[in-house]
Amino acid sequence: MEKKYFVSSAEMKKYDRATINDFQVPSLVLMERAALETVGEIEKRFGKGSRVLVVSGTGNNGGDGIAVGRILMQRGYEVDFVLIGAEEKYSEETRHQLVIIAKYGCTLKSKIESMEYDIIIDALFGIGLSRNVEGIYKKCIETMNSISGFIVSVDIPSGINADTGAVMNAAVKADITVTFAFEKLGHILYPGCEYCGEVLCKDIGITKESFRGEEGPRVYSYADRYREQAAALMPARSRGGNKGTFGKALVIAGSRNMSGACELCARSAYRIGAGMVKVVTPEENREIIQKNLPEALLSTYTDAEKTESWKEFLQDLKESMKWADCIVIGPGIGKSGTASILFKYVVKESAKPLVIDADGLNLLAESEELQELLRTLSLKESRQIIVTPHVAEFARLYGCRPEEVKKDIISKTKELADRLCCTVVCKDARTAVADYMKRDVYLNATGNDGMATAGSGDVLAGIIGGLLTQGVRCREAAEAGVFLHGRLGDLAAERTGRYAVMAGDLTEQLKYILSDEGKRR
Numbered sequence: 001m002e003k004k005y006f007v008s009s010a011e012m013k014k015y016d017r018a019t020i021n022d023f024q025v026p027s028l029v030l031m032e033r034a035a036l037e038t039v040g041e042i043e044k045r046f047g048k049g050s051r052v053l054v055v056s057g058t059g060n061n062g063g064d065g066i067a068v069g070r071i072l073m074q075r076g077y078e079v080d081f082v083l084i085g086a087e088e089k090y091s092e093e094t095r096h097q098l099v100i101i102a103k104y105g106c107t108l109k110s111k112i113e114s115m116e117y118d119i120i121i122d123a124l125f126g127i128g129l130s131r132n133v134e135g136i137y138k139k140c141i142e143t144m145n146s147i148s149g150f151i152v153s154v155d156i157p158s159g160i161n162a163d164t165g166a167v168m169n170a171a172v173k174a175d176i177t178v179t180f181a182f183e184k185l186g187h188i189l190y191p192g193c194e195y196c197g198e199v200l201c202k203d204i205g206i207t208k209e210s211f212r213g214e215e216g217p218r219v220y221s222y223a224d225r226y227r228e229q230a231a232a233l234m235p236a237r238s239r240g241g242n243k244g245t246f247g248k249a250l251v252i253a254g255s256r257n258m259s260g261a262c263e264l265c266a267r268s269a270y271r272i273g274a275g276m277v278k279v280v281t282p283e284e285n286r287e288i289i290q291k292n293l294p295e296a297l298l299s300t301y302t303d304a305e306k307t308e309s310w311k312e313f314l315q316d317l318k319e320s321m322k323w324a325d326c327i328v329i330g331p332g333i334g335k336s337g338t339a340s341i342l343f344k345y346v347v348k349e350s351a352k353p354l355v356i357d358a359d360g361l362n363l364l365a366e367s368e369e370l371q372e373l374l375r376t377l378s379l380k381e382s383r384q385i386i387v388t389p390h391v392a393e394f395a396r397l398y399g400c401r402p403e404e405v406k407k408d409i410i411s412k413t414k415e416l417a418d419r420l421c422c423t424v425v426c427k428d429a430r431t432a433v434a435d436y437m438k439r440d441v442y443l444n445a446t447g448n449d450g451m452a453t454a455g456s457g458d459v460l461a462g463i464i465g466g467l468l469t470q471g472v473r474c475r476e477a478a479e480a481g482v483f484l485h486g487r488l489g490d491l492a493a494e495r496t497g498r499y500a501v502m503a504g505d506l507t508e509q510l511k512y513i514l515s516d517e518g519k520r521r
Contacts, residue, residue, distance in 0.1 A: 005217040006443060007182045009127040009162040015181065015210040022212065027093055030180075030204050031060070035067035037202035038154060038178045039075070042068075042119060045150065048076030050118040055144060056094070057124040057137075057158070058085035063094035064154045065123020070101050080117075082109045084124060084140050112140065117149040122172045126155050127162035127184055132169035141170045153177040156186055157195045164407065165192030173197075181206035185219060185410075188445055190429050219410060221445045222483050230487065230513050233480035235470045237273070246275030247469030250324035251462065252346060253331040254281035255339065259288040261332025261358070261458045264503055266296050268462030269328070271510035272484075274469045278320055304338045314345060321350040328465035330360025331458040339363065347373060353384035353468045357461035361389045365396040371420060378421040378436075384474040385422035388461055394426050410434075410441050423474045425464070425482060427457060433478045442479045446486025450493045455503025460485045462507075487513055 007015070019025050042052075054069035056062030066081060073079040081101060090098070098108065122144060124137065133141060141159055144151065151174045156162050159171030162184045177196040179187065180203075186192040187199050208216065222233075238245055249269040254262035262281045266289075269277050278297035279289055286300050299320060301313045321327060329346050333339045343363045347354070347370055356364060364370055364387070377383040387397070391409075395402045398416050405412050406428065413432040417424040423435040429449070433442040464481035472480065485506065491513060492505040 002223040003220045004223050004445075005182045006185045006188055006219045006221065007217045008185055008219075011217050012127055012162075012182065012184065015206050018210040018212055019206045023209070025205055027060075028096060030206065031063055031067055031093055031097070033204035034064050034154070034178075034180050034202070035071055037180070037204060038064070038068045038121075038152065039071045041176060041178055041200055042072065042152060043075070046077075046119055050077050051116065051149075052077050052079045052119045052121065053112065053114075053117040053147070053149070054079060054081050054121040055112065055124055055140060056081070056083045057126075058083070058089040058091065058094060059126055059128065060091050060093050061123050061126030061155055063091060063097045063123075064126075065121050066094065066097040066101060068121050068123070068154065070097070070104065070106070073104070073106065077119075079106070080109065080114070081106055082112055084110070084136060112143050112147075115143075115147050117147055120144050120147055120149045120151045122151055122153040122158050122174060124158035124172070127186075129159070129161060129168055133159050133171075134169065138170045141172055145173050150175050151197075153196070155179050156184055157192075160186045160192040160195055162186040165189030166407075167191055167195070171195050176200060178202060180204045182217065185443075188221070188430060188443060189409075215439065218439060219441050219443050221443050222479075230484060233476075233483060234273070234514065235467065235472050241275075243275035246273055247325040247466075247471065248276040248278070248323055249274045249462075249465050249469040250278050250280065250320055250327045250352075251331075251465065252280040252327065252329040252342065253333060253458070254279075254285050255332055255334040255336070256282055256284045258332035258334070259285040260455060263289060263292055264455045264458040264507065265328060265331045265357075265462035265465070267293055268459045268507045268510070269466035269469065270295060271507050272463045272466035272470075272481075272514075274466040277466075278324070280317065280320065301338075301342075303336070304341050317342075317345070318349060321346070321352060324352055324469075325471075326353045326355070326465050326468040328355040328357065328461050330355075330357040330363075331461055333359045335359055335362055344370065347377075351377065351381055351383050353386075353474065355386045355388065355461055355465045355468065357388045357457060358393070361387060361393045361397060365393070375421045384468065385420075386425060386464060386468075386474055386478050387420065387422060388425040388427065388457065388464065388478075390427040390457060394424075410443065414439075414441055423478050425460075425478050427460070431482050431486075433475070433482055435475050435478075438475065442482070444482045444486055446483055447489045448486075448493050448498055450496075450498030450501030451486070451489035451506070453501060453503055456485075456489075456506060459488075459503050459506045463510075484510075484513065 056065040153174035414434040467477040
């Protein structure tokens with residue numbers, strides 16, 4: 001499986017130093033290669049004679065920008081150079097680039113004097129920015145944004161925090177961002193990704209060898225070629241198999257007036273390849289499920305406190321849990337007394353792989369006893385457990401505010417996984433996946449805002465459950481489910497537009513994304 005890394009500023013600086021110090025690749029060589037790659041992207045879009053403004057800061061990012069401007073000048077572009085900042089702060093490499101352009105007779109300005117440019121090279125700040133942008137720097141960014149020209153940010157838009165994607169009081173709004181070696185976290189996390197435009201990651205000689213035998217970057221995703229990845233993520237499919245071969249999923253979902261949750265979840269488990277799906281839901285949903293999803297097996301119940309048949313139902317549920325290869329519980333079950341009893345029973349009475357979603361998470365957040373039981377089941381009995389909270393549900397489980405989760409979704413997801421000893425899928429505009437047995441975190445780059453619609457999470461729970469049912473291991477099922485779920489949203493948006501996407505559209509796209517794509521034994 002091809003991985004795409006997203007590095008922090010500290011990681012990138014470490015790999016940069018290793019390339020320079022351990023492999024003896026001079027810093028100025030790396031700078032020249034970065035400049036040449038950036039120039040190549042500009043030449044694809046603009047011809048000779050175009051007016052170019054280079055806005056540089058005092059650090060190495062500024063040196064990159066000056067080198068870009070010098071090469072463009074040599075290739076027939078009209079270039080103005082502006083450098084913002086005190087001379088005593090110039091890095092060695094930037095000072096060297098200034099000597100070079102001086103020998104070519106270039107004039108260096110200290111402020112932007114014209115608003116008439118075709119191209120603006122943003123090289124004011126690089127990945128090391130950690131403080132809010134103020135004063136002349138903020139004014140410079142605002143001026144760059146007000147020019148009607150095409151903005152090219154070198155490495156990252158100035159004003160974006162490379163680790164969090166935060167806007168540090170002001171930020172350049174780029175048309176393209178040319179970055180080097182590895183993409184940065186600020187390129188993918190919101191709101192930073194909205195300032196980057198198209199991100200183009202270029203090889204300048206800093207490679208995986210610079211990891212020096214240590215573990216690689218902490219955060220990764222999958223490469224963008226979704227059809228190849230869809231095939232690689234799916235479990236092998238036996239031509240000689242039968243419905244039992246491909247696993248049995250038990251979906252415990254829905255409540256009165258909430259039949260859609262169990263239908264979406266169960267249908268998604270089927271569509272991702274599960275051989276059999278049994279739905280456990282209140283009696284009120286019987287006719288709807290039988291009509292809309294006749295393929296599913298069905299078991300219904302009435303409120304525990306209102307029926308003498310509850311014990312009989314629990315016995316049937318116990319048998320169903322023995323029958324199943326995976327259990328999904330929570331979508332739309334509510335928080336009634338019956339839902340609570342049902343949830344506790346499933347957690348306590350089965351050792352099968354378990355996906356907990358939606359109301360199941362809210363019930364879990366209210367019970368330290370159940371959280372401790374999950375830890376015990378995972379550590380002592382190796383039960384596979386996945387929890388799939390959106391940000392608000394995550395905050396209730398973690399014990400913090402949703403804003404804190406959004407601000408640090410990577411670390412928070414890993415911390416909750418360690419606390420619960422399970423795999424955690426934290427759903428947001430960028431979804432993170434972590435578990436307690438690995439240091440690294442998967443950060444999903446697929447999907448779009450059209451998926452922010454009721455029922456989308458039910459579809460994801462069904463997909464993950466369906467993959468577990470087919471024997472995919474916990475962490476891999478969560479990552480694959482999230483990746484595929486996002487791709488379904490992308491396909492749905494292509495067909496209907498983002499405004500019109502509904503949860504049911506995601507499940508329907510499984511027919512297309514997986515057609516003839518699965519690996520075969």
